[in-house]
Amino acid sequence: MDIRASDDDRQRTVAALERHAGAGRLTLDEFAERAKVAHSARTLDELAAITGDLPAETTGGAVAAEPGRDLLILFAVAAATLILLGVFIAMIRT
Numbered sequence: 425m426d427i428r429a430s431d432d433d434r435q436r437t438v439a440a441l442e443r444h445a446g447a448g449r450l451t452l453d454e455f456a457e458r459a460k461v462a463h464s465a466r467t468l469d470e471l472a473a474i475t476g477d478l479p480a481e482t483t484g485g486a487v488a489a490e491p492g493r494d495l496l497i498l499f500a501v502a503a504a505t506l507i508l509l510g511v512f513i514a515m516i517r518t
Contacts, residue, residue, distance in 0.1 A: 426467040437462045437471045444478050 445455040
């Protein structure tokens with residue numbers, strides 16, 4: 425039984441093709457042809473066949489696995505900056 429592909433599935437496949445083209449694994453003509461097939465694909469098997477001859481993509485480590493981590497680090501840096509600013513202002517006033 426073939427599982428029908430969603431619009432998000434098609435977009436993810438085209439995004440993967442863009443990354444492979446950017447890495448030099450696909451020519452622009454190959455990318456265009458595969459993207460056209462991806463947009464008209466009806467099943468997940470059809471989408472898998474489009475990228476079947478390309479290497480699997482890696483996530484790039486823990487940062488990619490935890491997208492909220494960057495926001496947490498940014499919040500921590502901002503909080504530390506505010507605390508240091510408060511201490512600095514308190515020292516100046518005394």
